[in-house]
Amino acid sequence: MNTWKQFPEKVLVLGLARSGTxxxxxxxxxxxxxxxxxAAASYEDVPVLALQEKGARLVLGSHPLSVLEGIEMVVKNPGIRYDHPVVAEAxxxxxxxxxxxxLVAYITEQPIIGITGSNxxxxxxxxxxEMLEKSDCKVKLAGNIGIAATEVAQTMQADEKVVMELSSFQLQGINTFRPSTAVLLNIYEAHLDYHGDLESYVRAKCNIFKNQHADDYLVYNADDPTLEEKxxxxKAKNIAFSATKNLYHTGAWADDTHVYFFDEAIIPLEDIVLVGKHNLENILAAVAAAKLNGATNEGIQHVLKTFSGVKHRLEFVGLLHGRYVYNDSKATNILATQKALDSFKxxxxxxxxGLDRGNEFDELIPHLHHVKAMxxxxxxxxKLERVGKEAGIQVIEHAAGVDDAAKTGFSLADEGDILLLSPACASWDQYKTFEERGDIFVQAVHTMK
Known part of the structure; x- marks a missing residue:
């Protein structure tokens, strides 16, 4: 573990929000x-005043380059890009x-299970x-999932592990951070507006294993050729997972009947609640990481028999006058929407x-064959209208936002159809977060009930 004596004395925290605070x-x-x-915080904000009382110097309302005078280290909010004037000057x-x-590397030596991927x-x-919890393992949750890693690390006990969701934004800014188990789900072209190019994005994702040792584990997707190469x-022990290959000797896999870890059958596929090939990949990765960290088959089975998905990720909202409604607002890129579309027959x-990041959507066309209207x-x-027309979709309507889209979509759907919000875009053109976008959609659906 690093010690605070090794850490520079004069530090600039750039951007607050939860992680910065x-x-x-x-x-x-x-x-x-x-x-x-x-730039957005106020001198009247309670968390800001609390920092000031602890001795922090506050520079709010703008980003003058003078904040770098005498600074030896910058800790930036993950959402702040590297072309930001203060970051670029630093x-x-x-x-x-x-x-x-x-900073977690300076706080705790407890095992970290770090999970990243494009989707x-x-x-x-x-x-x-949940697999570890149901196996009576002591575990905490942190990271990009909404809970600051440093807050959790400070409260960890000697017999606890932490499971961390890690974004490329977070991983680009690490030097010594080291998960004892790293999980790399997939790599797909995403966030190029932030990283600049695909190579930089892939490098940021692969930072998750750059500091690992020989006694650590790296769980990776053997069906992803980029990852197979990277x-x-x-230095870690490589544990593969695959939804298409028999990994009897090397990791987690599935055939037509069961999920396996090496040669051990874990659970029949028919007992698993989550739908979709992409979720099978997530399940295989989770089984591998959980088994490597002490999960029991009983604990894993309990979770997979009951877990129906996270909020805003192919979340089943319910039946709306015979239409099956799904909220997939967390689909902020094309790959996520491809996988959502492929989950239904x-x-x-x-x-x-949503937000226009400069990309086109032609990759969606092969996955639109079940789409009757957009x-x-x-x-x-x-751009999406153009792609829909090229895919031969006859009915394409425009809406002001997701609440309006829910009403229009319902009018176009028949009983037995799937009404699917899966934006393929970030939300920031109209909504603060994908969660806000999804919540507005769900509320619109409940209003129509």
Whole structure:
């Protein structure tokens, strides 16, 4: 474990929100000289005042480059891009820039199960946590799932493990952070507006195993050719998972009847509640990570027989006058929507749209064969309409937002159809978060009931 004596004394925390506030608190409690800079925060905010009372210097309302004077380390909010003026200037001055999760390496030596991937992180993180809990293992949840890693690390006991969902934004800013079990689900072109290019994005994801040792584990998707190549250089023990290959000697896999871990049958497929091939991949990854960390077959079986999905990820909202309604607002990229579409064999009315990141949506076309109608909204509505027309979809309507889209989509669906919100885009053009977008959709559906 690193010690705080090794950590620089004068630190800038750039951007507050939950992770920045947690980082500032732990740094102040560790005796560091902390400056906090946030353009949106107010001097009247209670958490900000609390930081000031602990000794932090506050620079709010703007991002002057003068905040870097005397600074030896920048801890930035993961959502702040590297072309931000303060970040770019810090790098120009050779000041290290990290994210909050790096601080965990200074707080605890307890085992960390770190989970990343372009899609499936939240589902897999939740599955692993519940599998361990149902196996009477002591475990805590943290990371990109909404709970600051440093807050959790400070409260860990000697017999506890932490399961962390980790984004590429967080992983790009680590130096020594090391999970004892790393899970790499998949790599797909995403967040290029943040990372600049695919190579940088892949490198950030692969940071999850860069500090691992020979006694650590790396669970990876053997069906992803990019990962198959990248994991060859790891020092950790490689444990593969695959929904298509027999991994009798090397990891977690499935045939037409069961899920297996090496040669051990874990659970019949017919007992698993979650639908979709992508969820089978998440399940296999979770089984591998959970078994490596002490989960019992009974604990795993209990979870897989009862777990129906996380909120906003192919969440079954219910029947609306005979229409099966699903909220997949967490589908913030094309791959997630592809997987959602491939999960159903019935006719689908697809609701999609959101922030325009500059990409096209042609990759959706082969997956639209069950879509009978589309409702598009947000900045990307024209692009999605074009793709829908090229796929031969005859009915494409525009909506002002997801509440309007829910009503329009219902009018286009017949009894027995799937009404699916799966935007294929981030939410920030109209909504603060994908959660807000999903909640508004669900509320609209309940209103129509």
């Amino acid at each position: 947690a980082a500032a608190n732990v740094l102040l409690e560790s005796g560091k000289d902390v400056t906090v800079n946030d 790098q120009k001055r050779s000041i290290p820039v990290i994210t909050e999760v790096e 499936g992180k939240t589902t897999t993180t939740t599955l692993v946590t 994991v060859k250089g790891t 019935k006719d689908i009315v697809l609701l999609a749209g 409702v598009v909204f947000g900045e990307t509505a024209p």
